[in-house]
Amino acid sequence: MKYGIVAFPSKKLQDLANTYRKRYDPHYALVTPHMTLKDPFEVDESDVNKISEALSKIASEFGPLHIHASRISSFFPVTNAIYFRIEPTEQLVDIHTAINEAIPAGEEKHTFVPHITIAQKMTDSEHDDILGQLRMTGVDAEETIDRIHLMYQLEDGSWTAHETFRLIGNR
Template sequence: MKYGIAFFPDKKIQDIANSYRKRYDPHYALIPPHVTLKEAFEMDDEGLSQANSHLEKVSREIAPFLIHFPKLSTFHPTNNVIYIAVEETEAIKSLHEKINSGVLFHERRYAYIPHLTIGQEMPEDELHDVYGSLRMKRFELSTWVDRFHLMYQLENKSWTIYQTYLLRGSSE
């Protein structure tokens, strides 16, 4: 079964993201607006049990943290994706690295860039139009990250939640 790990920003931010995703993201109906912490990976039932223990442990080690979404960015020309950038803090990098360790360690093809996708698989000219008109826009958005979710993918490519992990570490 295919699993993935992500968190959802505040409802307000999800609503803003959806106003773009509706037009520019073919995954709009498959999953709510999210910030991926671990890309899709295959796992069997035994792996799931080990992953659960691992994620429980991670959730006890990290304290809730605030993140900012300052502006739009794009992965073009590597990928025709437009996203709301997530400020790259130590906290989110640490959460990502701890999740992607131990039994859940996989080599990544790209460096981790936390982001909230609002458009993907976009035709070249549409991407340039949309990014050109939105790139100067400032997003004064922030959200508390106090939990993350392990999800699995159904046959129709949509995602169902398996479990929430609450961040319970103490802040320094």
């Protein structure tokens, strides 16, 4: 089964992201706006309890995540996804590393760039157009996320929550 690990920002920031995703992101209907902490990975359903245990341990070590969505940026030319850039704090980098060390399945291919995707799968010219517009609007939101979620994917591509982990530590 395919799993992923995410943090959902506040309703307010999700609503803001959705105003863009509705128009520009074909994944809009598959999952609500999120910051990915571990890219989707395949794991046997019988091994999910080990993953839960690993995440419980991590969640007992880390405190709520302070995030600052500071500007609108793009992964172009690697992909043409546009996103709210989240400042890569030591805390975010550390929890990302901790998760990927504890759960080696489906290793990360890229450097970790914390972000919330708001547009993707456009043509190059749409991308340039939309990025130009969105950059002018910008984003500036600071908040605290006190939990992370283990999600799994259904056959139609949509994601269901498997489990929540409250961040109750102080790293």
